[in-house]
Amino acid sequence: MAIVETCKLSFDYIRRDEEGNVSSINRALNRVDLSVEKGEFIAILGGNGSGKSTLAKHINAILYPTEGYVLVDGKKTSEEINILDIRQKAGMVFQNPDNQIIGSVVEEDVGFGPENMGIPSENIWERVEEALKILGMWEYRKHSPMRLSGGQKQRVAIAGVVAMHPECIIMDEPTAMLDPAGRKDVIRAARALNDVERITIILITHYMEEVVYANKVFVMEGGEIKMFGTPREIFSRVEELEKMRLDVPQATRLAYELKRRGLSQLPDGILTEKELVTELCRLYSII
Amino acid sequence: MLREMTLGQYYQVESRLHRLDPRVKLMGTLVFIISLFVSQKAVCYAVATVFLICMIKLSKVPFGYMVRGMRAIVMIMMITVVFNLFLSPGEALVTFWAFTITKEGLRNAVFTAIRLTYLILGSSLMTLTTTPNDLTDGMEKGLGFLKIFKLPVHEIAMMMSIALRFIPILLEETDKIMKAQQARGADFESGGLIRRARAMVPLLVPLFVSAFRRANDLALAMEARCYHGGEGRTKMKPLKYKAWDVRAYVILFCYLALVVLTAIVSPV
Numbered sequence: 043m044a045i046v047e048t049c050k051l052s053f054d055y056i057r058r059d060e061e062g063n064v065s066s067i068n069r070a071l072n073r074v075d076l077s078v079e080k081g082e083f084i085a086i087l088g089g090n091g092s093g094k095s096t097l098a099k100h101i102n103a104i105l106y107p108t109e110g111y112v113l114v115d116g117k118k119t120s121e122e123i124n125i126l127d128i129r130q131k132a133g134m135v136f137q138n139p140d141n142q143i144i145g146s147v148v149e150e151d152v153g154f155g156p157e158n159m160g161i162p163s164e165n166i167w168e169r170v171e172e173a174l175k176i177l178g179m180w181e182y183r184k185h186s187p188m189r190l191s192g193g194q195k196q197r198v199a200i201a202g203v204v205a206m207h208p209e210c211i212i213m214d215e216p217t218a219m220l221d222p223a224g225r226k227d228v229i230r231a232a233r234a235l236n237d238v239e240r241i242t243i244i245l246i247t248h249y250m251e252e253v254v255y256a257n258k259v260f261v262m263e264g265g266e267i268k269m270f271g272t273p274r275e276i277f278s279r280v281e282e283l284e285k286m287r288l289d290v291p292q293a294t295r296l297a298y299e300l301k302r303r304g305l306s307q308l309p310d311g312i313l314t315e316k317e318l319v320t321e322l323c324r325l326y327s328i329i
Numbered sequence: 330m331l332r333e334m335t336l337g338q339y340y341q342v343e344s345r346l347h348r349l350d351p352r353v354k355l356m357g358t359l360v361f362i363i364s365l366f367v368s369q370k371a372v373c374y375a376v377a378t379v380f381l382i383c384m385i386k387l388s389k390v391p392f393g394y395m396v397r398g399m400r401a402i403v404m405i406m407m408i409t410v411v412f413n414l415f416l417s418p419g420e421a422l423v424t425f426w427a428f429t430i431t432k433e434g435l436r437n438a439v440f441t442a443i444r445l446t447y448l449i450l451g452s453s454l455m456t457l458t459t460t461p462n463d464l465t466d467g468m469e470k471g472l473g474f475l476k477i478f479k480l481p482v483h484e485i486a487m488m489m490s491i492a493l494r495f496i497p498i499l500l501e502e503t504d505k506i507m508k509a510q511q512a513r514g515a516d517f518e519s520g521g522l523i524r525r526a527r528a529m530v531p532l533l534v535p536l537f538v539s540a541f542r543r544a545n546d547l548a549l550a551m552e553a554r555c556y557h558g559g560e561g562r563t564k565m566k567p568l569k570y571k572a573w574d575v576r577a578y579v580i581l582f583c584y585l586a587l588v589v590l591t592a593i594v595s596p597v
Contacts, residue, residue, distance in 0.1 A: 099549075102553050104549060104552060104553060126555050126557065129552070129553060129554070129555045130555055133553070133554070134550075134553040136546065136549070136550055136553075138546060140498060140543070141543050141546035141547050141550065142546065142547065142550035144491065144494070144547070144550070144551060144554075145462075145494070146461065146462060146490070146493065146494045147462070149565075150462065150565065153565035154551075154554055154556075155554040155555060156563075156565075157562055157563055157564060157565055158554060158555040158556045158557065158562055159555055160561045160562060160563050161563055162563060163563060163564060163565060163566070163567050166563065166565045167565070170565070188497055188498070202554060203554070206554065206555065
């Protein structure tokens, strides 16, 4: 059963002047159809202004569709009664770690979600402990979030969502403000949540390396889904990606260039360095 | 400058006072302030002094650290003392030129000085021994009865705790903007007070813009985590009175009774 499903989802940003007349309409999403199964790891790629963040906000019922609908676990986001339920089922992690941490101590922040859900106090502590241990932040529970590194802050933010026991976590460019080490930490945490806890992950990003591990990739441009498939399928279409001003992982790029210069036996859609090395070795031992 | 102020800051140390329920401490501060205004006689102040010294000893906060917070209010204190000293009518003690110091004036000046000092010491004792979060929790629970009058107690407490969390972030931001502007030739250090104040104006605009942006982001993040006001919300650390809290209430009550009694009975 699909955990998240959108059907012909369109959304307009409407700008009004002082008298309240509509001065401009900006279509951010245009007839987006998307379906995510339970337990999947989905990546949504796209450049700036491609509508990927707008899409994410629809899944968490922060924005409501202008046309079409969004279903989270079979419930429509546009209906008021479903909102709290949907926000618990589909948690969201934002880009800026500083602006989403509410508590002044790590454990208090992780407890914020469960507190809002009305969980009894003892159970909140259990959830906080569990969430912090999953994210490897248990030893920092008494720290002030101010003193943590970017990657650690973002893991605290993820723990805050995990403590709500969601079925799905939407991560809206969680690594955009982090250094490479922090980025690695966060992606590793996301993969572990997907592998071990079977939580559906929807990762929105513009770093291609992070997409490699996804089950499915959606590429967005101008508010529409332009491509969709496994990472291998997507990255074998290097020219199309380039037209959308999107990069491909370095290994993929190198394989593509080698192929263009005559190494035609190389397969399409090589994703990692390791794969490239094995493929090249295989080729040369044959030759 | 803001970093040096000890007024309203938390001092981390293990003590009986630190462990008290924040509601008791809020109540205690209120009782102490009331007792200061009830006091009209020297004996009352003696009682208050003993009480305050005992509490400071109990809190294990170094006295010097507390006094440092007082420097900010020295000016205000001087002004009130001078006004009281010269402007109270009554039996003249000393007269020179246009000024007269009266017996009542002297008495008022001394009492006002003591009152103000104790007021600050008493309330900073509360903030020094209570974390901001405990404080807002205590206010939310302790003032919960005001909800009958449609006062949004939970919302106010939530706003306070968020504001407290964002103070260091905004300070850091101010520092960043200042450095960015200095790198482009802005001058915050030279010139008189007015010139320096004027140099701060271009600092405020970007600071406000970023504060609003942060507020917007934070509101989104809170909503995304199911925040929907205080209704149906549970607490991670619910406040519960313990044996020592009850004892503290009894001590407070005894103290207030003693002050009121001495105020009525004592001749001086």
